[in-house]
Amino acid sequence: MIVYTPAKPADSIPVIDLAPSFSEDAAARKAVAWEIHKTARDTGFFYIKNHGVAQSLMDQQLELAREFFSLPLEEKLKTDARNSACTRGYETPGLQTLDDGSPPDLKEGFLIGCDLDETHPYVQQGIPNCGPNQWPDRPADFKQRYEAYVDEMFRVGRHLMALLALSLDLPEDFFDEGLEEPLFNSRLLRYGPQPEDAAFNQMGAGAHTDWGMITILLQDDIGGLEVENAAGEWIAAPPIPGTFVINLGEMVRVLSNGLYHANMHRVLNNHSGRDRFSVPTFFDPSYFYEVRCAPTLLEDGAEPKYPATTVGGHIADMYRKTYGLAA
Numbered sequence: 607m608i609v610y611t612p613a614k615p616a617d618s619i620p621v622i623d624l625a626p627s628f629s630e631d632a633a634a635r636k637a638v639a640w641e642i643h644k645t646a647r648d649t650g651f652f653y654i655k656n657h658g659v660a661q662s663l664m665d666q667q668l669e670l671a672r673e674f675f676s677l678p679l680e681e682k683l684k685t686d687a688r689n690s691a692c693t694r695g696y697e698t699p700g701l702q703t704l705d706d707g708s709p710p711d712l713k714e715g716f717l718i719g720c721d722l723d724e725t726h727p728y729v730q731q732g733i734p735n736c737g738p739n740q741w742p743d744r745p746a747d748f749k750q751r752y753e754a755y756v757d758e759m760f761r762v763g764r765h766l767m768a769l770l771a772l773s774l775d776l777p778e779d780f781f782d783e784g785l786e787e788p789l790f791n792s793r794l795l796r797y798g799p800q801p802e803d804a805a806f807n808q809m810g811a812g813a814h815t816d817w818g819m820i821t822i823l824l825q826d827d828i829g830g831l832e833v834e835n836a837a838g839e840w841i842a843a844p845p846i847p848g849t850f851v852i853n854l855g856e857m858v859r860v861l862s863n864g865l866y867h868a869n870m871h872r873v874l875n876n877h878s879g880r881d882r883f884s885v886p887t888f889f890d891p892s893y894f895y896e897v898r899c900a901p902t903l904l905e906d907g908a909e910p911k912y913p914a915t916t917v918g919g920h921i922a923d924m925y926r927k928t929y930g931l932a933a
């Protein structure tokens with residue numbers, strides 16, 4: 607358990623302007639990659655602006671979360687994630703415990719991922735965490751609305767992977783073979799206000815590192831996300847209109863031989879009396895893509911610090927672990 611101590615004000619999570627990264631000018635793209643390189647070695651977190659996602663789509667996605675969670679419980683339970691072999695669907699409060707030893711997370715969720723039906727080879731082979739989504743009938747057009755958002759997350763995710771490659775002196779298309787069928791999960795989240803009688807160390811989301819490559823977080827205007835920087839200090843990651851919060855997951859540690867950080871973060875529920883909504887999207891190369899230390903980071907004959915690992919296997923293990931804890 608990581609016992610809560612208050613976070614300092616944010617002074618070191620940079621806002622990176624992606625506009626020059628869409629330029630034809632290779633030097634302009636490289637300059638953005640260098641900004642990512644610097645922050646990846648410290649907080650592992652940064653905001654992005656001028657990412658090309660329409661503000662209206664961002665607003666609509668938070669509205670989708672608001673509409674879904676305001677439905678009666680019995681309606682939400684029609685897509686109960688406990689009835690899904692791959693934990694897709696509605697997640698009741700307390701279903702997940704991100705920080706072992708802390709109380710279960712005080713948040714309500716709705717999870718989707720790659721929508722694979724029973725004819726897909728992965729599903730036939732019983733590969734963990736692969737299967738169909740559960741789509742609710744209400745709110746209207748939920749599936750279409752969520753999929754329109756995911757399309758844009760794929761575009762941003764691919765773009766960030768190219769910049770991540772560049773930031774490690776790799777060719778921009780280095781990850782392309784792993785990105786034909788990216789693995790992703792996306793979750794709507796609702797964090798209620800912190801109860802007066804909250805248990806000791808009760809968090810909205812317990813301190814954790816993300817498991818995959820890149821997380822693209824959309825948050826509303828309430829705040830509550832906190833990040834541990836390389837100095838071990840907790841700093842706030844407050845909402846900044848028009849931005850996404852990007853953070854690097856455990857796969858990046860393997861890729862960068864520990865040079866880049868997959869930093870701890872958590873959500874403290876608020877005292878404003880209002881619900882907070884957020885939408886993290888976890889973007890990764892395909893299930894069996896092997897992540898290994900970037901060749902640019904190894905001297906001749908040197909051994910990488912971390913063994914190569916497949917994205918899907920690691921993430922599936924972490925799902926089992928964090929849901930098992932809450933059971």
Ligand SMILES: O=C(O)CCC(=O)C(=O)O
Pocket residue numbers: 795811816823825831871872873884885886
């Ligand atoms: O809701 C947030 O701000 C962060 C959520 C998060 O860290 C996660 O789901 O991994």
Ligand SMILES: [Fe+2]
Pocket residue numbers: 814815816821871
């Ligand atoms: Fe996270």
